[in-house]
Amino acid sequence: MLEEDLHRESIVPELPDVEVYKHHLEAHGLRKVIDRVELRSADRMLGDTDASSLHRRLEGHTLTDTARHGKYLFAHIGGDGWLVLHFGMTGYVAYGENSEADPEHNVLVLFYKDGSHLAFNCRRKLGAIALTESPGAFVEKKGLGPDATSLSENHFSGLLKERGGTVKGFLMNQELLAGLGNIYSDEVLFQAGIHPKTRLDSLDASQRKALYRAMQKVIKAAIKAEAEPERMPDDFLTPQRGQRNAKCPFCGGPPKRISASGRHAWYCPCRQPEPQS
Ligand SMILES: [Zn+2]
Known part of the structure; x- marks a missing residue:
């Protein structure tokens, strides 16, 4: 092979x-x-x-x-x-x-x-x-949602405002937003500084904006790197996935793994504080 x-x-x-x-x-x-x-x-x-x-x-x-x-x-x-x-x-x-x-x-x-x-x-x-x-x-x-690279910030914000559930589940739901899966939804949340279990109805306007911007930034950088983790920017969490001594690029600590929306979400508490429920 x-x-x-x-x-x-x-x-x-x-x-x-x-x-x-x-x-x-x-x-x-x-x-x-x-x-x-x-x-x-x-x-x-x-x-x-x-x-x-x-x-x-x-x-x-x-x-x-x-x-x-x-x-x-x-x-x-x-x-x-x-x-x-x-x-x-x-x-x-x-x-x-x-x-x-x-x-x-x-x-x-x-x-x-x-x-x-x-x-x-x-x-x-x-x-x-x-x-x-x-x-x-x-x-x-x-019944696919809009492509993640082609919808406007307003359209994205509107989609987030209309529903409940967690932000991780939203990003991976192809009927709402087409394109992201487990790995890149984690990276978008990491870059936006939002915990995967944050509820959509608790996001404020600045978080919705951060999420949209992070999504565009992550997708663009990943395409530029030809989706090769080792070629992605130094502040990305994705290259650390599957590494034995994975380190958060910001704090150097080990990223955490939790179950969210039926998948394992990877995040670091240094940037993604647990939501207040
Ligand atoms: Zn960290």
């Missing part, structure tokens, strides 16, 4: 990761004729899309454009419609000049006429492959 594949297998893709895959697709997968499509043990990832439609819509055609909404990646098929990929817990996109590098868990491989290929690798098969008429139609059908 390639080193990159080993690395990617340990990452649960969120918006910045998917944006990196979108760049891969743009750099290597567009405007080349797809000769052949292989689906491998991908049945349960297809949902109501049937395999023969995928072959028919892709083979002999080119991908002409890309789009992303939250954690979903879209590729416009020259002939008709869009291919949709969702990466689940373990997915990534890899490009190869030839078919030698062909890891075990490729579930969808596009073989191009020029001999190169683009593969969707998904070890745990919790992702999805679909066809849609347009990204907008797909987003509506799935």
